[in-house]
Amino acid sequence: MSQIPLLDRIMQLKDPRQPAKCSHDLGEVVFMTTCALLCGADDWNSIEFFAHEREDWFRQYLQLPGGIPSHDTFNRVFSLLDPLQFRELFTTWVQDVLIDTPLSGVVAIDGKTVRGSRGRHHGAIHMVNAWASEAGIALGQLKVDAKSNEITAIPALLDTLAIKGCLVTLDAMGCQKRIANKILKKDADYLLAVKSNQRKLHSELSDYFDGYWATHPEDAPGSCFIAEDASVHGRQEQRRCWVTHAMEELPAASSWQAKTIAAVQLDRQTPHKGTTLIRYFIASKVMTAEEVLQATRQHWHVENKLHWVLDVAFSEDHSRARQGYAAENLATARQIALNLLKQDTTAKLGIKNKRKGCGWSDRYLFHILGLIK
Template identity: 45%
Template sequence: MLTPSLMHHLSIIPDFRQAWKVQHQLSDILFMTVCTVISGAEGWDEIEDFGHAKLDFLRQYGDFSAGVPSHDTLARVMALVNADQLQSAFAEWMKACHDVTDGAVVAIDGKTLRGSYCRGKNKGALHMVSAFSAANGVVLGQVKIAEKSNEITAIPELLKLLNLYGCLVTIDAMGCQKKIATQVLQQGADYLLSVKGNQPALADAFEAAFPMAKVVNFEGDAYVTDEKNRGRQETRYHIVSDVTEEFQELSYEWPGLKTVGVVMSFRQEGDEAPDAPMIRYTISSAKLSAKKLAEAARQHWFVENKLHWSLDVALREDACKIHRGQAAENLARVRHIALNYLKGEKRFKGGIRRKQKKAALDETYLADILAV
């Protein structure tokens, strides 16, 4: 992730301001905001303070001939920057600096920015859908879910931004849609989709093909995982099958369908009796073994515990109350850029918060992060 590449993509974003009124270049403002979020800043005042403290450092990467923009300028500009253009710049930057490997899992999932809700302005909380590279722990792209809409309409727009060739795209039940499956295949990837009641024909076929007695005594390809963590034990039993006769008619509706899978999980707390088993169904256009299904299903949840958790706990995304104009959406993308940089720096073994504090104190380390 070379900084010149990021600066190049940021500089392409059109500046909406009248040229004769511009003192601070838009790419400088965006780059400074990225650096301050990497270093743990959360509000406009803190971003301005960082700029004054690190002005000589920032001038190594940008112009900053007029010094540091005020917090009022930062708030106004970030509220008016075209969010779609910043979104495209981010996705193109990731294409330039991140190569997806054949068979790599790309997890698609949504998240609500709770702090972006504003009752006084009758403004609902912002919802974002992100694509997460599980193997590398980086965000590949994200789009906002339009008001009065849902992930079904946002996912196709996100997929268009991505280079998915050779990947396995995993999506939860909301994204289990024929058009989405078709689009994934058209982009040279395979899909792994969770199945629930929103696709009743598929759900009925699973219940007919895999009754509990057959799942427990399955004679085909099966794989078991067992995890223990803080007194809780969770066992997951995975089985896969080719398309059986119960799915024959449906296979014409679902393009490229090759594998159907069942995941049955048991959870036990301490010495208590295990909870009732939870059963999940999946369909895939890839020829998956039970072990590969287990690995892909596990990696899909990395988007929760490695992306969403980091955004909320380390970068305090839900605590951010900024909601003016398009600022909430633009800052969400800045956080993704910052998180990609922080996760990309591997030499220092601290967590995200510790890396942020080190970057704030040590310009050499901040430069190392930007050179990853």
């Protein structure tokens, strides 16, 4: 992948400040912040310290008319930067990255709260994120309006994504006809978890599978798939999935343009107790039981490979950026840094250690930024 367009795009950001009152270039401030995030900095003070320590290196690439900004200036610039413009930069850059390898497979969408952004007069910001499980990169994110919820943010996020041919997975919060129709209009398919917030649909699916299990003590060929998970810390898990494509018997599901309905049963056994959980799904394309089970597992990559990594490797939940748009823009900058690090295959390390590598080695940092091959 080429990172040069990213640097070019950063330098083309429109500055919301009054030019006569600015001594630091907006693009340069954003670029220094991105480099600092790559090298392990997590707050404005550490970003300023990193920039001072690397001033000689930055002067090879940047003008730095006002020298190195203070931590207050980094904060102020990110608090004023238009988050819509910055998100557009991010999503367009991701599309550039994927131009030679069109996006495919599961695109998982889920929400995450940036807990440290909670202020005295406002709650913590909540972001809706999109994760490409096969490509292993973040595709985009959108802040949920303080007076709204994910249901209104998801369609707006979908509008920014190029997801043709992908399978979009969502939990029960996203199981809305408006969202399903939006996905289909994007020439993609959906796999939606169904719970009691869609009472009629959920009742139809649960009644159908209850009837199937009552009349089929042995599963019909091709209707069921079983996956065993290896024992971890004394815990054993088994997942079973049943599907049907007999939509003529399911008028509620048919009204969603669904072509597959599925039930997934998780049996978990520990040394002291066992639990069973059954979840229901609808899909807009014909899928086998194995394909549904695989897609439901891949959906959780957004939690395990994006949200967890942002918290553990980037300390996102501890970030206290709160002024203006700072928290939202810094969240976007973290995902830019994460994608840069994710795409590197030369170092077999986790994200946290790759960040250390960028801080320790100029050569590795230049490689991540695409300045050397």
